[in-house]
Amino acid sequence: MVEPDTARASSLLLVDRGRFLLAGRPLIYSEQRVLLRLTGVGGWAEGSETFSAAALRESIEETGSAIRLIEQEYTLIVHSPDDIDTVAITDEPGPVALVYRRFGTTPFEPWSEEYQSVAPIAVYAATLDDTARIVARDEHPLFMWIYPEQLISLAEADEPLEFLVADGAQIFGQLDFDTSRTIVRLTDSIQALVTALGPRSYGLLTEIAQMSGTACLL
Secondary structure (H helix, E strand, C coil): CCCCCCCCEEEEEEEECCEEEEEECCCEECCCCEEEEEECEEEECCCCCCHHHHHHHHHHHHHCCCEEEECCCCEEEEEECCEEEEECCCCCCCCCEEEEEEECCCCCCCCCCCCCEEEEEEEEEEEECCCCCCCCCCCCCEEEEECHHHHHHHHHCCEEHHHHHHCCCEEEECCCCCHHHEEEEECHHHHHHHHHHCCHHHHHHHHHHCCHHHEEEC
């Protein structure tokens, strides 16, 4: 499905009690606002590393915790909103989706025809073995727990941080900034996946949010 020498990466939908944990990139400041960009915990595979091995390593490096993958009956293969297939993965724990992400697109247009490159990103659903900690401060100084509905809204537009927190989101980490001026933006492969699925993303995310009891040790 993916050639061995292909650049590839993994991303995690980390779930607990109906919410997803996303990592915050370093803040971007301007005169009018503070921009907090959210992404799934994850990163590029190293050498011959499998997608699932990369997911485990990145989780330990970024959250300080190992993970338990949530078993999937099938995996979505997402090339674009109009090109989505399903397959069964048998040689390793299957991700929720394999997203052929287009790099270099503008915000909120992850499937634009104007892009710089494409790479397969395996998006896994998983639970953490331990409480997430800030262990890669330069890369992810913040983490945020958000609900499926909030994740879907963020795939479509920026949201004020205070609005999300008032609606149940939880943020922790290096909170030395003006939260009243902060807006939140979802980026990367999870945003591309939610955008590609459209209305179907709600059913997928709510199902995953309720499946934490079926996780297996990785």
